[in-house]
Amino acid sequence: MSSRTNHDRTISDGSHDAHTLDRVSAVNPRRRRRIPGIAAAIGAAIALSACATDAPQDTWQPVGENAQKIHDLQWPVFLTAGIVGVLVFGLLAVTVLRFRDKGQAMPEQTHGKPVIEYLFIAIPAVILAAIAIPTVGVVMALADTDDTECVINVTGQQWWWEYDYEVEDDGTICGFAPTAAEAAPIVTSGQLVIPADTKVLLRGTSRDVIHSYWIPRLNGKRDMVPGRVHYLRLSSETPGIYAGQCTEFCGLSHANMRMETIVLEPDHFQQWLDNELEPYTSPEEGTLAAAGEATFITQCSRCHQVNGLVDDRGTDDPDDDTLVVSYPDQFVYSGAAPNLTNLMGRNTFAGATFDLLTDECRADVWEADPEVFGERYLAGVTEDCLNEIELREWLRNSPAKKPMYADAEMLTETDGKTRGMPYLALSEDQIDELIAYLLERK
């Protein structure tokens, strides 16, 4: 069970409601208690879930305009359903009470009156028509993408999301021109960074099975299907971190396929963009991180790309350096692995399953007010804040931490390619080096 540090307001709401329930039941005889009780409980649950403030994936806390449109449509439907429920249960309760066998005579053997029947067809038909009309309107409105301001490619694979920011014809990315460097496509994973107040269109597909992109507070979910391109709108005026989760069952580690959408003020987004495009700098020679670079090249770079990383081992001639380009399609069934160029600029890893931040530092970012959020997010993961324990566990034996494939012997079915990161048998020294190296990737 979750630790409940913050149970003052919401709990008192709950107990207040329990009193209401008691009162309802107290006036009713024993039999009748259950039915209005259930109705009231459901009503209370629905009413209360509307004012809960604390679940990161709460579907009743819309932020962006898309989620808001859905919410404006759905709450009256919930309310209507609740009222209909109370009426039906009320009628049932009266029936149960009034017509109990108290020795009355055998009732008339009749199949009823047609007028009542037609009435009971007409009433729900009218209610449903009243729901249907705005529903069709919102379906159409949500599908309208004419005013899109920024397109980002999203690709799902077992069990993480890749984001690919294209360079537009005018040399901008998402409407922003890089300050120093030349614009180049940005490839990241796990955390999608978008500018606030911008109508973003995700253009999504999948490299293996069907996944579903869902950030509840920003919009409903959309399946990303291999061989097809599907679109999903996201936008928000409020900077912050919005949690989501893959919601189409996608195999073994479906539960460990998460994502966040990060909304930044335009200034901050510009900073993020410039940082992403900054040229690669090698660690200072002789440091642990420098050793980590060499280890990374031998152990990780087959699958994981770090933009601008060069392999200068075995040569003193600076012109002879080879650019290290990963080729994950040789090893991973989906053909892709997360780009680690700016790993520590994000604060989760392995399909946004684990935190790169320690609990306190995480809370500082996740619970930051919109005004200060951008700065804290852009600070990235510092040495003090690094959640070294989980990163270390991950490097030691990733399939033990996040199930990757059920049975290594079954790899023949995928031509020996793994689904997700395999066990690499790294030594503790290598892990130390890698962590030092990765800490500089931001």
Place this chain on the structure above:
Amino acid sequence: MAIIERPTDTPAVVSPDAAPAVATPATSYGVFRRPVETTGWKSWLFTIDHKKLGIMYGVVAMAFFVIGGIEALLIRLQLAGPDGTVLSADAYNQMFTMHATTMVFLFVMPMAAAFANYMVPLQIGARDVAFPRINAFGFWTFLFGGLFLNTSWILGGAADGGWFMYAPNSSVAFSPTNGVDFWALGLQITGIASLTGAINLIVTVINMRAPGMSLMKVPIFTWMIMVVQFLLLFAIPVITVALFLLMFQRSFDATFFSVEAGADPLLWQHLFWIFGHPEVYIIVLPAFGIVSEVLPVFSKKPLFGYPLVVFSGAAIGFVGWGVWAHHMFASGLGPISVAVFSVATMAIAIPTGVKIINWVMTMWGGKLKFTVPMLYAVGVIVQFTIGGLSGVTHSVAPSDTQQTDTYYIVAHFHYVIFGGAVLGLFSGLYYWWPKMFGKMLNERMGRWNFWLTIIGMNLTFGPMHVLGLQGQPRRMYRWTENRAGEGFFNIGFWNLIASIGSFVLALGVLMFFVNIYVSHRKGTQKAPLDPWDARSLEWITTSPPKEHNFDRTPTVGHLDEFFHRKYEDRGEGDHHDYHQVATAEEIVAEEEAKGDSHIHLPSPSYWPILLSLALPIMAYGVIYNIWLIAGGAALALLSMYGWGMEPHTAPDDDYDPPAAGTELEVAAHG
């Protein structure tokens, strides 16, 4: 009027025109003596009596209910706390796949088949179903299919792709064990059982109703079963095609779902849900039928708006075909399709609402007696209404994109399936138990059974509404603290409540089995002939009924025939004054006295069970060795040949001479 057309030495008394359909050869076919036992294990193994088959359907379905329930408890144990370690990710995925598959295909459907088999012939005044041997074949095929499916647990792991088995996650690369093969072939086999059962019952209801029973005098349960059989008749072929595609995809390198070869994975979803949505009504309509039988009996009133309930059942049967894509609102169909299916889904709420209101209005003005079957029936009204109303919230497609694949949906369909179908089936068990076994189930235990079940189900599935709206997706083998939130709606608290609730629910179900034991202990009294003051035809015979059901084929003048034989309205004009003119005992005694002198029932047969046995052998062959298919096919051909050449009835000299005056003399061979 069509009565059972069976070869008889002399034409049946009630239908002098009916010529014998098949001549009876002088000896039974083959080298084996035909099984003619009426007691002992052989009388069950080779029986073609719809009542014995009905009971066997029920027993097997209950066994699978227990298995599916244990799977559910393991799931809830795993999710009771964060980062559960009861099951591995792999085991969890198998568990939820098999829980759904077991509950849908191996419990609810066959349990409804149990009642359909047992009650439909009795309700329409027939002596058996139209094709008794096909009926036996259907049962054994279901049983072997279910066993085959479950052997995957010990043969490398069960299916792990979810009961919806979306492509391409069902392909060998993503699911390399044989689990999905077992799943596809197992469901193919149980599908054959459903299909033969559907044809059998449709023919039975259309052709074999008692004289005077026009379609609008058919008891409502039989009507609902008939609608369900038509749904099965058209839905099963769709899943059959889908399963064949899947089998060829996995076993023979076909590329129906291979994206790299140009396939569109959405093909599977359409095929699955065109079957899958009617399946929802296949599951729930039999229970609606039971509730519509039980409520009038304990309200002492006919079903309110009987014609409308019939038509709304049929309407659900039709409209149910036009709503499948509401399972796919998030799959990127495009706004036009989504809007159309959204509105169609709302439309289906109307006939469903009609049923609820008709049930309440049946009770209105009645003389209500809250026996255990009645409690369950009222339970259905309450719980199903909750499920129906949450259903309306996700017929609104944009809202559904927030709710689909979350626990909100899990809550919704458990209120529909457990609250609608399963509670309805329990109502039927308590209601018809004295008819089937001649003993009453204990009322006191029954109340414990009912209340624990109701409390348990609301504790289990109620919190799932909260979990889903708080954003907890389905099919996750674990949830973590840092996405749980805090305060009243934190996911941890409600997951724990749901897990506790599942054990209360399990205790409630356990009470049912305890009740069977308590009620059948030595010394418990035999049930009276008409314990509930019932209204329909199945009560105009002994409990349990004789092998031939009715001594005389009843003639029907009213929808509630039995009621009208018992009571007479002596009032005038608008004033009604009902007097009991006959007791059940008197009515049954009269039927017995005027019983038909020659009743021929078909004899038991070896061939149905043998033919069924051939199917899993072939299925193992598909997975392991192609020669096994040939072996299974040989057995199938042999069985079909033997079956085809076998006369309906064994010749008299196959039977031991019955003692004069025993039931067997009349029942088994005239």
